[in-house]
Amino acid sequence: MKTIRYILQKEFIQIFRNRTMLPIIFLVPILQLVVLVHAATLEMKKIEMFVVDNDLSGTSRELVNKFSASPFYVVEQVGFSVKEAEESLKQGSVDVILVIPSDFEKKLHKEENAKVQLLVDAINGAAAGLIYAYSHSIIADYSNQIFLELSRGLIRGPETISLTTTYWYNPDLNYKIYMLPGILVILVTLIGMFLSALNLVREKEMGTIEQINVTPIRKYQFIIGKLLPFWIIALFELAFGLTIGKLFFHIPIEGSLLLLFGFASVYLIAVMSIGLFISTISSTQQQVMFLSFFFLLTFIMMSGIFTPVESMPDWANYVNIANPLAYFMRVIRMVLLKGSGFWDISREFFAMTGFATIMLTLAVWRYRKVA
């Protein structure tokens, strides 16, 4: 016990003496939360539109006004040539083209079907889908309005189903509230897996392990002494990140923080074991970097930080059974946004406990063998 305390003491001196460590602990989370939460958003704010209005009638102008009045659209250019518009789309200076043919108003007055055309830049498929949906709803609204005006209430239109929607757990569909917990998960993982693996392999790279190995320090004492500081720092980081989230982004904290930190503690043991494992198969910090990057990127991309895991193919869902990030990503959102209690996340909790046990056993076994 005493020995572990001495190792811890030494570790903390080294960590706080390291010039890059303090910025990593304090500055990186602030930057990541502030920058990423704003940047990693799927909301469309400024859709740039090219309008080809060949009708130049009151009706067509009003349709264009509907778009420019919307907060999502900016009518960037107006012209008469579809070719010119296509050129702009190709150059990427506009996202969408609205083509209004010359007989637009005439057809409406003749009570015929009038047509408009939308050309959407679909390089980003998700964005294209959103642009289409937004545009469609604007045109449909306008179409409804024209129908009512033209009929002047003489003809009663067909009864329509009116739809009222309420968004639960995130009523304003605030994307930041969804993203912030996800980015916190990445932060905690980075510290737990990456920094602890780097720290362990540093002893090998610098040769200090040689001197440690001839001392009576036992392997388990060494591992605990090396990992515990990062376990503490990572939990601190989670608290720090939640505070920033609460103060600056007003994220809701519906569930129990104790439950969240309890889960995070187990989760950290799992990712630190992965870190320990990586450190046993590497001999330099560079190798650790490449290996951790591979694991981290895969884990992050599949964890459901941007896109729901449910919409991934079946095989991805199977892979995610072994992806600790996917569990924590789900749990942190459930606890913070939904207020889930222990029994709601018990499945994840037990899965994570099992994962941590297996990973730790594997890593320690491997560590004993090679070191």
Add this chain to the structure above:
Amino acid sequence: MTAPAVWVENISKKFDRVKAVDRVSFAVQKGELFGIIGPDGAGKTTLIRILTTLLLPDEGKATVAGYDVISSYKKVRHLIGYMPGRFSLYQDLSVEENLEFYATVFGTTISENYELVRDIYKHLEPFKNRLAGKLSGGMKQKLALSCALIHKPELLFLDEPTTGVDAISRIEFWDMLKRLKKRGISIIVSTPYMDEALRCDRVALMQEGRFLDIDEPEKIIGKYDKKLYSIHTTEPYLLMENLRENVDIQSVIPFGDHVHFTTRKDVEIDPGDLQEALIAKGFKDIAVKIIKPGIEDCFMDLMNIEPQ
């Protein structure tokens, strides 16, 4: 009867196909200063790492202070101090923090064993708050020795402690070892510098994983049975080329501005005749003498004969 400090029987260790240590046996008595001399790659580090419980031998048995290095490795670790060839203390901890850390993990304190390291540590004391990574080479070496001694070990293993250290620091270092030996600490030290052999009680000459000879340095010199010639010259390279053409001459070895050589068995060369012959060939400032062998001549001779 107490157990010898180190007792090794038929230790071997292979890395892939290379035999780093090949059936080595020897014993070191308590309080002895034992040197393992050999060129780079001879297997010195591997042997020391086996004895310090860092490496498992493929075969053979070894005990340190009477304890088996495999089955009683925990016991051994308490009794030994080890200074690896590469500086392996924490560069981002200060001098004092390093010493304190190694004292505490052995369950002791600096003050408890201070008088053992005082001679060495007193040079470091003015810099005790400096980070270990910022020390000069000689200082680093003193700190490493202090850390290896702070738990009052019975045995000290030093792997090439003087490699990369200036000549004066080397002499100082050997003086320190002599003082430690007086306190009853057995010391096993490896070095590639043959001249350092003379500072040891006994030396083993190691080459390609095997011990060529183990003895007191004076006795090794005494065993030398050939006539040794030395030529002072300003052109050693040209002279060596020339001497090697002579069928009577066996081995030609450069020693700074001298060239040493031996003759084949039962052949004697008169120094005066050779000197004249060489002057006739255009060599200037030539002086041929018969000399007494030094320890380096003996090692060179041993290494030339053994591998065949």
